[in-house]
Amino acid sequence: MKTQVADLTFELSIPYASIEKRVGEIAGQISSDYSGRIPVMVGILSGSFLFVADLVKQIETPIEVTFAKLASYYGGTSTTRKIRDDFDLTIDIKGRDIILVEDIVDTGNTMHYLIEKLKVREPASITVCSLLLKPDALERTIPELKYTGFEIANEFVVGYGLDYKELGRNLKGIFKKVE
Numbered sequence: 001m002k003t004q005v006a007d008l009t010f011e012l013s014i015p016y017a018s019i020e021k022r023v024g025e026i027a028g029q030i031s032s033d034y035s036g037r038i039p040v041m042v043g044i045l046s047g048s049f050l051f052v053a054d055l056v057k058q059i060e061t062p063i064e065v066t067f068a069k070l071a072s073y074y075g076g077t078s079t080t081r082k083i084r085d086d087f088d089l090t091i092d093i094k095g096r097d098i099i100l101v102e103d104i105v106d107t108g109n110t111m112h113y114l115i116e117k118l119k120v121r122e123p124a125s126i127t128v129c130s131l132l133l134k135p136d137a138l139e140r141t142i143p144e145l146k147y148t149g150f151e152i153a154n155e156f157v158v159g160y161g162l163d164y165k166e167l168g169r170n171l172k173g174i175f176k177k178v179e
């Protein structure tokens, strides 16, 4: 199935049914890993909004949910390496178990930046949950990355929260750019 987003053409790569199944598995893992604790899930906007929504619906342990906003792509199809802090966490995370939820880890620079920034606030722990990971694009190891939905090739994708020029976030599955 092909679709047009702004000036680019994309084709279906991961259907929503597969995402739904995998999100359920991750939610089960998080529920058992954090049983007896009350973690704080921090969705990184804008890309993670659908993933966070689907994930928390299936988490069975008490959990707080909040958001922070970072931007690192500025509308293109490759990283600019510039990270813009749009809005910060509004809660005190000292002593708390933090689960950062990202749409995608590409070079890993955004996650590295955020983790270093949050460590100074002395949380009890930080783990990262990313729907997608591009292993071939990784420039840093992210030891905190504990939950990954799908590993994908080094290709540009949209849908299920991910955008191209702010469009395509509403596509139900993950679509990859047609060369």
Ligand code: IMP
Binding pocket: 047, 072, 073, 079, 102, 103, 104, 105, 106, 107, 108, 109, 110, 111, 155, 156, 157, 158, 162, 163, 164
């Ligand atoms: P990183 O800092 O290179 O790991 O990039 C992470 C951020 O870049 C993600 O949160 C996305 O906003 C954006 N990004 C990376 N790859 C893609 C992609 O294939 N499609 C859309 N956005 C992407």
